Amino acid sequence: MMYPYMTLADETEIVHSQVIEEDGKKKVIVNFERPTEDGFDSARCELPDYKWTEREGYSDEEIAFFEEILHSNAHLLYKYAENGGINIA
Template structure:
């Protein structure tokens, strides 16, 4: 389930419930989306690694800024995911 986290400068950040890898490590998929004419700019990443899974439309600098934002907010996102998220999206 996707959970709403925040919206800043027209960019919405959401996150999934906590998942587990095959070796039992926990992770959370995070998403940034910004509506643009004809579609969306988006970035998909994971916590805690902050590796980019998929991205389109955001510049490298924008991607870096979004991942920095995710890093600074990771503790809160983990807490919300452990509590069941906000269940909006």
């Protein structure tokens, strides 16, 4: 399941998975998706390795910006992933 995290000014939606345990390591998958005239730009990164597993439509500069977001928000993404997303209510 993916949980909403934030929407950027260019309409990029950032969502994240629950915590996934794999080989004794806890990881969170973070997706970035922006609507376009022909569908969507999309990118996917796995924390804690900051490994990009998918990337379509985003520039190198945009990916670098996303990495900054991930580095400054990783602790929150893990917290929300452990708790089933952000509790807004």
